[in-house]
Amino acid sequence: xxxxxxxxxxxxxxxxxxxxxxxxxxxxxxxxxxxxxxxxxxxxxxxxxxxxxxxxxxxxxxxxxxxxxxxxxxxxxxxxxxxxxxxxxxxxxxxxxxxxxxxxxxxxxxxxxxxxxxxxxxxxxxxxxxxxxxxxxxxxxxxxxxxxxxxxxxxxxxxxxxxxxxxxxxxxxxxxxxxxxxxxxxxxxxxxxxxxxxxxxxxxxxxxxxxxxxxxxxxxxxxxxxxxxxxxxxxxxxxxxxxxxxxxxxxxxxxxxxxxxxxx
Numbered sequence: 001x002x003x004x005x006x007x008x009x010x011x012x013x014x015x016x017x018x019x020x021x022x023x024x025x026x027x028x029x030x031x032x033x034x035x036x037x038x039x040x041x042x043x044x045x046x047x048x049x050x051x052x053x054x055x056x057x058x059x060x061x062x063x064x065x066x067x068x069x070x071x072x073x074x075x076x077x078x079x080x081x082x083x084x085x086x087x088x089x090x091x092x093x094x095x096x097x098x099x100x101x102x103x104x105x106x107x108x109x110x111x112x113x114x115x116x117x118x119x120x121x122x123x124x125x126x127x128x129x130x131x132x133x134x135x136x137x138x139x140x141x142x143x144x145x146x147x148x149x150x151x152x153x154x155x156x157x158x159x160x161x162x163x164x165x166x167x168x169x170x171x172x173x174x175x176x177x178x179x180x181x182x183x184x185x186x187x188x189x190x191x192x193x194x195x196x197x198x199x200x201x202x203x204x205x206x207x208x209x210x211x212x213x214x215x216x217x218x219x220x221x222x223x224x225x226x227x228x229x230x231x232x233x234x235x236x237x238x239x240x241x242x243x244x245x246x247x248x249x250x251x252x253x254x255x256x257x258x259x260x261x262x263x264x
Contacts, residue, residue, distance in 0.1 A: 013042070013049035014182045016174045023050045026167045027099075032120045032143035034105075034163065037171030040217020042182075043146045046171070047101045056140050057098040059089050063108040069115045073128045085131055094119070094126045097138030105145035106158050113162055119143050120165040173218055176202060182218060187225040193234075197221045200238065200263040204246075204256065212246055220245055234264040 013020075023046070026033045035043040044060070051058035061072065074088040093100035102108070102116075118125050124137040145166070147158060174182065176198050183194040198221065205215040224241035228234050243256045 010049045010052035011045060012185050013045055014174075014178060014185055016042070016171070016178055017169075019046060019169045019171065020050070020053075022167065022169055024054070027054055027142050030124065030142070032145070032166045034158075034166035034168040035144065035146040035171060036149050036168060037146075038173065038217065039148055039214055040219030041171045041173055042218065043171055044101070044103060047099065047144055047146075051099045054099070056142070057093075057096055058101060059093040059096075059098045060101045060103060061089050063102055063104045063106075063112070065107055065109065067108040067112060069109070069111040070130065072112060073115060073126070074131065076130065090115070090119075091126060091128060091135065094135050094137045094141055097140030099140075099142045099144060102143075102145040104147055106147040113159075116143065116145075117162075117165070120162075173201075173205070173215070179218055179221070183221060183225045186222045187229050189225045189229050193228065194225065196234075196263050197225055197238075200242070200260060203259050203263070204242070207255075207259070212252065214246070216242055216246060235260055238264065 023033060025031075027050075035046065037043055047060070048058065061067070070088070072088045072090040074086055074091050076083050077086050087095070090100060092098070100119075102112075105112075115126070118127065119137065119141075120143055124141065126135045126137070127133070128135065173179070176195075179198045179201070180191060180194040183189060183197060184191060201216050201218070201221050204212070220242050223245075224234075224237045227241060228237045232240075238260045239257065243253050243260065246256065247253050
């Protein structure tokens, strides 16, 4: 039987659906999990929350287009005149029985997918070619990957053969009531201020003609709430946390500021 590590209080997380139950069942059944959803909708916070809830160490890798299999599995290093082997984050997670979170997995190079495949099926094993070692995953190991389908469209996509190795949870920006709860729970602001920020977020998400590359995320609203709670006036906080984060175009920024002024 798998014994949990000494538990700490999980990071605060407000579920928007049945994602906690699906995550728990995936962990119990040793099935890898794919999280998909827009930037800042809570994918990483869900993983942090569940790692603490399940009492497992968490190893996170932020993938990008230069992320290679060697970066993840490990390499030989010259240290003090000796050549030593250093495990990469995937190898450490497999040895420790940790939850391995590959954020923006679709961004990584194709050789990463090849390395991950044996960890995402019944084998639950990792072959470290440079070290000529086959490692069986320790009990408690779980593979979780995420990607942003909207951002990836037309760029990189996960192959169907890869996607079908995972259970999947689709996340999106929450309803207004739930988003208010998230802002209050994350920052301690009152409901009146939370409602205004959520209203602003809703307006910005609806106004497509502004030409934003991405809609404002719940994360940006949390940032704005935190600096308002710390004493910055609401309009200045929204300028720094939302307007300037979303665009460098002056005309678009002027339109965003007009919407901020309507709400605050």
